[in-house]
Amino acid sequence: MYTQALDSLGKECEPGEGADEARLEARFQSRVDADEKIEPKDWMPEAYRQTLIRQISQHAHSEIVGMLPEGNWISRAPTLRRKAVLIAKVQDEGGHGMYLYSAAETLGISRAEMLQQLLTGAAKYSSIFNYPTLTWADVGAIGWLVDGAAIMNQIPICRCSYGPYARAMVRICKEESFHQRQGFEIMLSLARGTSAQHEMAQDALNRWWWPSLMMFGPSDAQSRHTEQSMRWKIKRFTNDELRQKFIDITAPQAAFLGLSIPDPHLSWDEGSGHFRFGAIDWSEFQAVLKGNGPCNRERLEARRKANDEGAWVREAAAAYALKQRARASAHASAEAVTAARAQSAATQGEHS
Amino acid sequence: MAASPSDDWPLFEVFIRSRSGLEHKHVGSLHAADARMAVEHARDVYTRRQEGVSIWVVRSTDIIASDPEEADALFEPARDKVYRHPTFYSIPDEVKNL
Numbered sequence: 001m002y003t004q005a006l007d008s009l010g011k012e013c014e015p016g017e018g019a020d021e022a023r024l025e026a027r028f029q030s031r032v033d034a035d036e037k038i039e040p041k042d043w044m045p046e047a048y049r050q051t052l053i054r055q056i057s058q059h060a061h062s063e064i065v066g067m068l069p070e071g072n073w074i075s076r077a078p079t080l081r082r083k084a085v086l087i088a089k090v091q092d093e094g095g096h097g098m099y100l101y102s103a104a105e106t107l108g109i110s111r112a113e114m115l116q117q118l119l120t121g122a123a124k125y126s127s128i129f130n131y132p133t134l135t136w137a138d139v140g141a142i143g144w145l146v147d148g149a150a151i152m153n154q155i156p157i158c159r160c161s162y163g164p165y166a167r168a169m170v171r172i173c174k175e176e177s178f179h180q181r182q183g184f185e186i187m188l189s190l191a192r193g194t195s196a197q198h199e200m201a202q203d204a205l206n207r208w209w210w211p212s213l214m215m216f217g218p219s220d221a222q223s224r225h226t227e228q229s230m231r232w233k234i235k236r237f238t239n240d241e242l243r244q245k246f247i248d249i250t251a252p253q254a255a256f257l258g259l260s261i262p263d264p265h266l267s268w269d270e271g272s273g274h275f276r277f278g279a280i281d282w283s284e285f286q287a288v289l290k291g292n293g294p295c296n297r298e299r300l301e302a303r304r305k306a307n308d309e310g311a312w313v314r315e316a317a318a319a320y321a322l323k324q325r326a327r328a329s330a331h332a333s334a335e336a337v338t339a340a341r342a343q344s345a346a347t348q349g350e351h352s
Numbered sequence: 353m354a355a356s357p358s359d360d361w362p363l364f365e366v367f368i369r370s371r372s373g374l375e376h377k378h379v380g381s382l383h384a385a386d387a388r389m390a391v392e393h394a395r396d397v398y399t400r401r402q403e404g405v406s407i408w409v410v411r412s413t414d415i416i417a418s419d420p421e422e423a424d425a426l427f428e429p430a431r432d433k434v435y436r437h438p439t440f441y442s443i444p445d446e447v448k449n450l
Binding site: 098325 | 360361363380381382383385386389396397398400401417419420421
């Protein structure tokens with residue numbers, strides 16, 4: 001669900017050295033220009049590979065860490081229906097992480113290495129998951145806003161030039177729609193409920209609105225690598241274009257809910273056909289990315305704990321698989337011996 | 353920090369038959385300790401919405417693939433054989449059922 005434009009290319013993109021490299025790059029670019037998909041074993045520039053590894057693994061990590069804030073509410077969901085829905089949603093996020101790790105692996109990085117990068121804090125994940133889920137309304141706000149922003153980001157990636165990433169994204173986007181709708185439904189129930197419930201929904205919107213806008217990444221003026229990513233068709237729209245689109249569709253939804261968006265500068269601009277909005281506090285975004293959001297340490301701690309506490313299960317499964325293989329091969333060689341004996345007995349029988 | 357699963361667990365490619373009568377189609381890959389676990393994981397990862405009625409898993413290392421670099425040479429022989437297609441033949445309009 002939760003890709004975020006973190007604006008990072010793997011390496012500075014130096015043009016390839018040598019005539020051969022230049023020829024391959026030219027051919028690669030012309031394939032991308034012709035909207036052909038690039039597949040794992042095809043030649044690709046090293047910087048393209050590194051950019052994708054970083055983007056896809058960050059995306060995968062975001063899915064996995066994204067299970068935590070919502071998982072927090074599974075045991076306290078207000079009804080059995082809400083609980084079943086939330087479990088299914090969190091399970092989907094886990095599945096999305098798996099699709100994406102599997103897509104990243106086709107680029108030559110191992111899953112172990114990616115997990116290690118997450119657990120050591122070397123890899124980034126979407127800043128949005130470093131905010132806490134304080135009330136049940138936050139579960140609604142996450143579905144409506146965070147998944148909504150994620151969908152906006154992800155739909156263009158379904159047409160990404162790298163085949164395995166594009167295919168994973170098609171699958172993810174199909175599943176994502178329910179996430180956003182269930183979130184809106186929660187918001188609607190609360191907004192139409194008691195005044196305390198309405199207030200809870202408003203409070204959740206107040207806290208999630210700006211972090212959701214930050215999910216689209218730094219403004220285009222600050223985004224140094226957008227141009228290269230667009231040329232490679234990893235990215236199809238700029239951060240600001242997607243953010244604007246998100247605001248344009250979300251503002252009327254908030255009005256329908258009877259909730260107010262916490263931005264005094266938000267207003268409809270007839271001339272441009274878009275909503276104008278206030279300045280985003282990018283210092284907050286940078287602080288969260290650097291590890292100083294409200295929950296950064298807690299999130300990583302939870303991942304490490306899960307990894308450590310699950311170690312014995314993985315070891316047991318590996319030992320069991322090893323034992324089964326040993327048994328199967330012992331059984332096979334015993335059968336071979338029996339067959340050879342039978343064969344030799346039969347041959348002797350013929351001769352006697 | 354404890355080693356992560358995929359250090360030990362091999363990679364499997366997953367193929368799903370979406371409904372009876374259709375072929376199995378590649379959907380992705382996953383790590384598992386053995387083939388049985390791979391089928392169980394594939395159920396959870398790739399068929400949460402009844403996407404399949406049958407699952408195949410195969411160790412990724414057991415797949416032998418053609419080389420994309422050699423695709424031109426490999427598929428070139430079929431390129432000039434348009435006579436393998438029915439539209440290559442001109443039949444007068446008044447002839448029916450051909």
